[in-house]
């Protein structure tokens with residue numbers, strides 16, 4: 001799919017002929033409305049500085065410079081590289097953000113249009129997406145296949161989705177299976193989400209193994225609980241796919 005030769009890329013192979021998860025896998029410790037949890041803005045970063053550098057490099061190698069990108073589960077920062085910011089400034093690229101906190105989205109200078117949304121857009125064919133991104137948030141969605149199916153129908157044929165995963169989360173809001181399984185199983189499970197949502201060319205990309213020797217900047221201070229990789233920088237993977245159906 002997208003070119004990025006410097007990363008370790010593993011093709012996802014479908015493991016199940018029918019949906020393997022039960023509703024209890026998607027329950028959460030805190031079942032109160034997400035709107036309550038996200039009422040107050042969090043002007044923090046949810047991955048550390050070394051992981052942000054790695055993510056910007058990855059995005060630089062895969063995101064389009066023209067057309068439309070959606071950053072869903074967005075916040076005050078999307079971690080896009082300067083090349084994307086410049087394309088937005090030239091008016092050649094439109095970046096839409098969807099998230100749960102208006103103050104955070106308003107503060108995200110990259111977004112042409114940031115709006116509150118708990119479900120993904122049903123865009124008209126003329127407004128279809130070239131790519132979408134989602135950073136350390138897929139674990140909060142209780143109906144990920146519905147969301148990713150909706151996203152696919154809003155995406156151009158050959159458009160891509162990039163689901164960025166690390167090892168931190170708000171544990172009370174993550175779906176329960178996420179907390180029970182190991183890192184590899186989380187990546188495979190996200191591959192399953194994309195597969196059952198009809199995405200093709202699903203791949204798991206190791207963007208950073210978390211062993212970066214760069215001096216760690218400020219601790220990822222988003223209140224996210226990290227339970228692996230302590231002592232190094234935050235590891236980073238992307239589970240990505242493309243749409244083959246118009």
Ligand SMILES: C[S@@+](CC[C@H](N)C(=O)[O-])C[C@H]1O[C@@H](n2cnc3c(N)ncnc32)[C@H](O)[C@@H]1O
Pocket residue numbers: 034038045046072073074075076077098099100101117118119134135136137140141222224
């Ligand atoms: C850990 S934050 C990550 C924010 C952002 N991607 C970043 O890296 O800074 C999780 C995000 O998931 C989004 N989110 C959580 N539950 C959601 C839901 N039910 N529907 C839509 N978005 C949700 C919120 O917007 C929240 O900002």
